[in-house]
Amino acid sequence: MSQNTNKTKSPPPIFFIVISGLIAFGAYQFVPGLLKGKSSNSAAMESRISLGNQILLTSQTTADKQAGVTAFAKGDYKEAVQKFQASLQKNRNDPETLIYLNNALNNAKEGDRTSVKIAVSVPSGSNPNIAQEILRGVAQAQDEINARGGIKGAGLQVEIVNDNNLPEVAKEVAAALTNDPKILAVIGHNDSTASLAAAPIYQEKGLVMITPTSSANNLSGFGSYIFRTVPNTRSMTAPLAEYIVKQVRKTNIAFCYDSQAAGNASFRDEFIASLSASGGRLIPIVCDFSAPTFNPNSALADAVSQGAQGLMIASHVDRIDRAIDLARANQGKLALYSSSTLYTSQTLKDGQKDVDGLVLPVPWHPDTNSNNPFPKNARQRWGGVVNWRTATSYDATQAIIAGLQQSNTRFGLQQALKSPNFSASGASEDVKFLPSGDRAGRPILVQVKLGGNTGYNFVPLR
Template identity: 50%
Template sequence: MLHKLKVDRKNIVLFVYVVILCLLGPLIIVINQNSNKLTEQFKQQNDKPKQSLATRMSSGDRLLITADINPVKQSAVQAYASQDYQTAVEQFQASLKINSNDPEALIYWNNSLAKLQGETVKLATSVPIGGNLDVAKEILRGVAQAQTQINRNGGINGKLVEVTIANDDNVPEIAKQIATELVKDESILAVIGHNDSNASVAAAPIYQAGELVMITPTSSAENLPNLGSYIFRATPNTRALAEPLAEYASDIARKKDIAVCADSQSEVSQSFQKEFTWAIYSRGGSINPIECDFSAANFNPSQIPSEAISAGADALLLAPSVRSVNRAIEVARANQERLTLLGNHSLNTYQTLQEGQKEVNSMVLSVAWDAKSNTNNAFALDAQKLWGGAVNWRTAMAYDATQIAVAAIKPGNTRQQVQMVLSDPQFVTEGATELIQFLPSGDRNMKGTLVKVEPGTRSGTGYDFVLLQPPTQALK
């Protein structure tokens, strides 16, 4: 009897155990499946920055400038992605016949030819496609023109140049991520970029640590070369740009009390304001004490000109970053031609002419270069043929930055050798308008020039940037 009771108890326990398993088994499976899903989602979330970054870079396997899409260009990209480089050459060439003013297509066409030949020399360029498309295209035109010229002449030591394009949106954090990826790709020997000084300053320490030369075509913030021996620029620094404008304002326009609008969140704007202020004071002038910050939360463009006039100002300098050009134009509109307008190089854009119209008429700007500075210049003439119109200083400086990289790569094929060539005090190479030489700081040995907004037909807006005589010549 006792034995039977023990058996019954064992059966009952076994029965209960089976019931529990039947009830909990499906739940355990569901939990495990959900756990796997969460793990996969977590992995995907961790991979998102990499996936996002991949969509920001291309040598021809994807389009970055979606504004210039056409079916032929899409076919070319598909062929390139499939490593069918012969078809890619043909399709990119056909796309250029549809739109000859497309620097992205020209770079990818050159890359396709380079891939057909075999081993390439690889450069990269980082531009703000999603931040300011016009500026990005201006820089890409310079890179594309230089790449085309170099490859037509046989490339570098018999190898054609391949260029990877990256889109940093002029956002410092994205610029840092892109710099990290470019440093990892050991085949890249130099980088042409970035555009905005904030982006360049953010990325520079990464290039320095990775021993990859960065040559910015457009960042002029004064402190940039201090960030490392691998950091160079093709454009003049802010002092070289601000001094001619201050000389014009003081000695030619005879302005003695100048109000300044700048961007407190921009390295280049703050640097330009500082150098311009120093140059004005050194000439006996003064800077009006009114506050005008394009980044201020309470920014009110309609009040600024009136406040400046009430405070005794006789001129107004607009020194925005590329990101705050629209706010500078708003101030110009509010000015209604009352104060003499001056501008920094960031305002040398199509947007300024198109949106500013008569309100920016007669504004004088300091820029790195102007196409009319030498009417017989080979670079300017080639650019006119290639792009169907005149180009501005960003295109010229991007062309020069590419030529600098190529000149440094010719005698050396490692990143360290490229840096050593550029650091040599005897380094010199031919640029768009003049010989390119560096100061010991890594700055380019070059002065800015002045342009003035005047009615004209070249830009299609009704107004053009017209070259002014250098102040020293105008005073004679």
């Protein structure tokens, strides 16, 4: 055998050029995290999460608050405390700043080694007003427990997350929070569609989720880690339908809703069932707030022509403007009803006389809870009357605090909340959970009437 047959041929130079190019291209395309230090996904999530290092509610910004988050991000917690306190002196109605202040106070005193940490997920980008309503309840409960020395001596830290009420973002948020071993529970999400998207992740990973605002029936019995402090849809529609048919004697009701919102779909199905059970009937019209072809005038004309006596306007919380457009087109022709979604300052401010007389069920109202200290404390804290989202968020936080008093582990907290003997002090009555994870309770019917700072107000029906 010759010498030449034992030698391996060297590849041509062009081979090395091509291979080198492919390797470089692959590194550029698939491992940017190695070059930049983090993936684009993690960077995007970091922009959504804050313990005090960035402002998520940009509508509530002061120079002192900005200085506070800058100091917090640097680890200068004493400076952050001073700046957050100064900001609250100028704007006490900002719950984000109060949460950041409590987080900074805890870090300035002991560092996060002795704290217990939870998260709250809100639509701070897409619907800052709703986000603030929820955060006020969380902030008030956090402030109260930390002022009393914390949970068995450990301060309560609250991480705020922005999910924009989007189900795909809620999934990413759930994945990030379940992967943080320090997070012991999550308050959220706001919209039922977002809660339903995130719930499977929390259940699989064993992290308690308590939604203060999602009422979709599909969440009932979803899993042993899924809870809520708002009544389910069925318990909200029954008293409303009974009031419409048996008290105001209106039996023919048309319904306009948002087909893209899980909570609205549940409300529609349950309201139709409750309406029928009470002796009323549904007037069939084509009216979908989420449809690009939605036309308030044609929907109303259709309802009137078919003999409707009342109109249900159940919109998604991010599309309240369309519900108000329909109320405006109504011009008092039909009695108006809604889900609790429309209990917002936007409804009163933008609707004015067009929503006068609107009746809707809500889980809580300050005027019906005079014996509970929460309404008075909330008014003193925030400088005004709070609504049901603040109350149910306060209740969710109170439930978590009570559970963590028994055990500061994820599993221990879940076991505490599932216990038939569990109870926590709430904004109206004690918080107790049914085996389904639902909270037992009956809603309060309220009506829009003339009065209040916006010209109109939500007043309980007696």
